[in-house]
Amino acid sequence: MIAAAALLAGPAPLRTPANAGILRLPDAGPAATPTAPGRPATQPGPARTPAGTVPGATPPGTRPPVVDHGPRTGNKVALTFDADMTDAMRYQLRSGAVRSYANLKIIDLLEREQVPATFFLTGKWVEQYPAVTRRLAANPRFELANHTYGHLAFTPDCYGLPRIAEREMTADVARTFDVVAAYGGRQTRYFRFPGLCHDRKALAALAPLGLTVVDGDVVSGDPFAKSWRPVVRAALDGVRPGSVIVLHVTEANAPMTDEALPHILAGLAERGLEPAPLSEVLGAG
Numbered sequence: 001m002i003a004a005a006a007l008l009a010g011p012a013p014l015r016t017p018a019n020a021g022i023l024r025l026p027d028a029g030p031a032a033t034p035t036a037p038g039r040p041a042t043q044p045g046p047a048r049t050p051a052g053t054v055p056g057a058t059p060p061g062t063r064p065p066v067v068d069h070g071p072r073t074g075n076k077v078a079l080t081f082d083a084d085m086t087d088a089m090r091y092q093l094r095s096g097a098v099r100s101y102a103n104l105k106i107i108d109l110l111e112r113e114q115v116p117a118t119f120f121l122t123g124k125w126v127e128q129y130p131a132v133t134r135r136l137a138a139n140p141r142f143e144l145a146n147h148t149y150g151h152l153a154f155t156p157d158c159y160g161l162p163r164i165a166e167r168e169m170t171a172d173v174a175r176t177f178d179v180v181a182a183y184g185g186r187q188t189r190y191f192r193f194p195g196l197c198h199d200r201k202a203l204a205a206l207a208p209l210g211l212t213v214v215d216g217d218v219v220s221g222d223p224f225a226k227s228w229r230p231v232v233r234a235a236l237d238g239v240r241p242g243s244v245i246v247l248h249v250t251e252a253n254a255p256m257t258d259e260a261l262p263h264i265l266a267g268l269a270e271r272g273l274e275p276a277p278l279s280e281v282l283g284a285g
């Protein structure tokens with residue numbers, strides 16, 4: 001089921017419930033203008049992906065693979081940005097205590113410098129920021145991935161996050177794919193657990209969905225950072241070819257990330273490392 005809120009929140013997303021899915025519509029662009037009836041089934045998917053396949057897709061019914069990084073060859077690394085949104089965060093926004101959980105300075109910089117990146121979106125963040133989501137989907141260098149619907153904990157103890165019931169896990173993640181799919185762009189079947197917290201039960205719950213779990217091997221520690229320096233240090237210290245760097249685009253909850261990012265990009269360049277979409281770093285493309 002596609003999220004009604006996303007459909008009602010502004011200019012139409014790129015898809016209708018009937019064709020919500022994973023391949024890009026022909027000529028689907030940033031304006032989200034419906035295109036003339038065409039041949040969507042025969043259109044190629046996102047660049048570098050074989051037609052008919054989606055990065056991260058795995059056979060439904062099997063326990064999803066958990067990936068930390070790609071092959072340690074070449075010079076590609078993935079910048080991944082999580083877009084968390086909990087009910088508590090929404091309350092902070094509504095009450096005016098917080099201005100924004102969407103760090104547009106990060107997106108501005110990535111666009112200006114033409115840097116590829118992958119965004120792990122929660123469904124509630126997408127519903128809060130439909131225009132920003134459209135902007136992400138419209139960028140051919142950005143991939144979109146799944147970070148649950150409301151950023152609940154999928155294990156008993158996960159940084160104090162409220163816990164999702166086991167019987168609701170599958171539907172929560174499926175719903176998030178639907179919410180994100182409505183925006184088109186470079187869709188994937190990559191998924192990241194809140195707090196990277198998962199166990200056997202959580203992985204088993206996601207088996208029907210045919211996805212790949214992506215943790216990451218370089219955790220920047222940017223949430224609630226007081227200075228950009230430790231974020232830069234953490235991001236660059238362990239980075240190697242194939243690395244997946246975990247960052248956040250949540251502004252108020254990761255207020256130093258936009259200041260850290262230029263230094264991270266410079267440090268990667270010094271090391272001869274080049275940001276690439278996650279699918280390329282993991283070797284799926």
Ligand SMILES: [Zn+2]
Binds near residue numbers: 082083084151195
């Ligand atoms: Zn998160």
